[in-house]
Amino acid sequence: MTVRTLIIDDSATMRAIIATVLKQDPEIEVVGGADGPVRARDLIKALDPDVITLDVEMPGMDGFAFLEKIMRLRPTPVVMISGLTHHGAEATLKALELGAYDCLGKPGSDYTDTTVFGQRLAAMLKAAARSKPRVPRRSAFLDRPTGYVPRHDALIAIGSSTGGVEALIELLGAFPTNCPPTVIVQHMPPTFTATLAARLDRLTAPKVVEAKSGQQLEVGTVYLAPGGDLHLEIVGLQSPRCRLVDGDRVSGHRPSVDQLFHSVATNVGSSAVGAILTGMGADGALGLKAMRDRGSVTIGQNRESCVVYGMPAVARKLGAVQTELPLPRIAQRLLQECRA
Incomplete structure (x- = not known):
């Protein structure tokens, strides 16, 4: 399958860089480029691309x-390309909230950085083309x-x-202010x-909050792994708390969902409830199985509501x-299982 890609960026230089690195992958075809929404709208209609790259911040x-x-x-899979500044992070997160598939930082000036950028972008575009774009919901x-x-x-x-x-955003939007302590690993x-x-x-x-080592878990607080x-x-x-530890990647990631879930299985056991949501790969499947084996209720997001039915699919196949x-x-079920 050839992934037909449309590049949208106000910078002609950046469009050229993206097109050049993508042409190194025989499975990707750059079908066009646009410097803004007017031209892009016409090209989307005319070319019907499989996936779109979109600059986060474009003047005007x-x-x-x-x-x-x-x-x-x-609905078309969109990969956002942004400078990884604080403002860029805010903008990219807003784009992800609006339904973008994923985000990637712009390359630097050296050849190695550009090469790595091209490889990562190509892999992301091919995965995006296999995903299911959908209009974002609101809780x-x-x-x-x-x-x-x-x-x-x-x-x-x-x-x-x-x-x-x-x-x-949708799941936590249904949580009350006094929700059970909640710990999250989101690959970012x-x-x-x-x-x-x-x-x-x-x-x-x-x-x-972003989790810090030594934080005691409190009702009404959600802890996101940095x-x-x-x-x-x-x-x-007796008194569960967060701990941040150094270590190699686990299941290809750091922080790893597997490492978090394994620690919850060991130190909390049947009092915990686990949920594995949309995502690519297998991170979390083994840890969720460990939680289930210790008596935890475990939940997976179904195929129809996932952007990428990867992590939940592997966990389901494993019996986790x-x-x-x-x-x-999912929110209703998580809260129900934790009710006094």
Whole structure:
């Protein structure tokens, strides 16, 4: 299968760089380039690309409004390309929330960086072309449970990857302010997780923070693993707390969903509930199986509601998933299993 790709970037230089590196992959065909939404709109209609690359920040255009229009009128997998600055992270997260498949930082000036960028982008575009674009949903925030009281020993553990930003906004949007302590690994670049935590904190009722070593788990707080060189674990049988530890990649990732889930299985056991959401690969499957073997209720996001039915599919095949549910029903089930 040849992935027909349209490049949208206001910089002619960047369009040329992207086109050049993509032409190194025989499975990708660059069918066109556009410097803004007007030209891009015409090319999308004329060329019907399999996937689109879209610059996050382009002078004189509202890229988010254009992305929304793409996802509403002609759903197509979109990969955002951004400078990994704080402002770029905010913009990219907003794009992911609006339905973009994934994001990638722009290359630097040296040849090696450009080569690595091209390889990563090509792999991402091929995966995006196999994904299922969909119009983002919004949680029914009024459906948050009233009078909810969690068990004193309850803990929710969640793993997600591609498509996870949108999924987490929807899922946590249905959580009450006094939700059970919740720990999350979402695969993201290091510069993005603090911004994602702040964004989730603004958009949802619970307090959402980037996890720090030694933090005690508290009701009403969601702890997001920081991206980078450390794994998030939960330790302490009587008084569970976060611990960030150095180590090699596990299941191809750092932080790893597997490492988090294994620590929850060991230190929390049947009091915890685990959920594995949309994402590529197998990270989290073995850890979720360990949680289920220790008596935890385990949930997987179903194929129909996943952007990429990868991680949940592997977990289900392994026997790690006790119940498979569409995304809009997962929050309710997690809270139900943790109710006092």
